[in-house]
Amino acid sequence: MxxxxxxxxxxxxxxxxxxxxxxxxxxxxxxxxxxxxxxxxxxxxxxxxxxxxxxxxxxxxxxxxxxxxxxxxxxxxxxxxxxxxxxxxxxSEPPTVDPHKEADKHQNVKAAREYTNLYGSFLKKEQGFMKSKAVEFQNDLNKGVISVEEAEVALSQIEDAFEVINWYQSLIYIKIRNACQLFFEQNLSDFMIDYYTGKAKLTLISIDKSIAAWLVLQVHFPEKVNKVTEILFQLEKLRAQIEKDFPDARKFVRPGLDK
Ligand code: SF4
Incomplete structure (x- = not known):
């Protein structure tokens, strides 16, 4: 090339x-x-x-x-x-503010960062629990408490949930920081307003998918309901803030992806 x-x-x-x-x-x-x-x-x-x-x-x-x-x-x-x-x-016309830096201080970006921290802390603190859960799972399988098919379905759901959560946790932070530049840029064209609105929509979809994945984990790990609920609360709070700050985001049609 x-x-x-x-x-x-x-x-x-x-x-x-x-x-x-x-x-x-x-x-x-x-x-x-x-x-x-x-x-x-x-x-x-x-x-x-x-x-x-x-x-x-x-x-x-x-x-x-x-x-x-x-x-x-x-x-x-x-x-x-x-x-x-x-x-x-x-x-010759330098911007008076740096929208990227300003966006980093926005409440949505702070809330996204907080979610990333909660996720990191969950992974770190619950490693022992996950290992003991895997042993328990294997024992249930050996004793015939659950069938091989049930075990395969459960494992695939858990694995997929972690993959989804892991993928979107950094994306949520990066995309909402990008979207929040909208509030600090000057003389924006319609194209750029749409661009930032589209980033907000992508963030909302990433949150939707993450919430669904955390609910799957909540079903499989009822012992961790309090921690998962705390994380879900953080995501819900962020979702509500973004919907309020970007009232047109849900309506934004992403080329190819939404139609
Ligand atoms: S739209 Fe393109 S860059 Fe985005 S996920 Fe699909 S193939 Fe990858």
Whole structure:
């Protein structure tokens, strides 16, 4: 890809199968995604992997941005303008606040961080319980208290719940911090308002999925009902705050993913 000229790259981007911007509002869980064949980001990553071995989502996005920048530079130069002039004009009006830093202090972001801490603490403190539960499970299986089929279903539910919780716990924090920049950016275009609203929707969906997963754990680990309830309360609080702060988020239609 790096040897391609920007206009070749433009042809690559023009693949009619791609859904514009689908990767902006997805959960980045490509292994579970039904849209890999319609995602430019996935295609970029696959291309890089085929050429250079593993490439992360961040790597392929960086590549997308780099190639897009090259393309824009070429278009500017084609119009007889200088890229340096464009950059210096942008630099001459520095923002008075850093939206990224300000967003980090927002109550939603703090609540998301608190959830991450609660999850980390749960994992750390309950390791012994999980091990004893596995032994208990094996004993019940040996004694015929539960059947092999029941054991398989329960294990798969628990494993899936942990995978879901683990995947979304960092995503919730990252995406809501991104969405909350909306409150600190100036002169936002409609596109950017939509962009941040879409990030809020992604956060809400991540919370919905996490809550469902914690409820599965609550069913399998009734002994931990108090701790799980504390975590659920934190997620519910965050969900309610986001719905209040982003009243249009639930209605936002993420390209490809919501229709
Ligand atoms: S939309 Fe693209 S980046 Fe997002 S999960 Fe699907 S394949 Fe991965």
């Amino acid at each position: 790096s040897n391609q000229m920007p206009k070749d790259f433009l042809n690559f981007l023009n693949n009619p199968d791609f859904i514009d911007g689908i990767y902006n509002y997805c959960d980045s869980w490509c292994e579970r995604c039904a849209f890999t064949g319609k995602c430019m980001n996935f295609a970029m990553r696959k291309y890089k992997e085929d050429q250079n071995g593993e490439a992360s989502i961040e790597d392929s996005l960086t590549e997308v941005f780099q190639q897009t920048t090259d393309l824009i530079k070429q278009l500017i130069e084609d119009k007889g303008m200088s890229w340096e002039d464009v950059l210096s004009q942008a630099d």
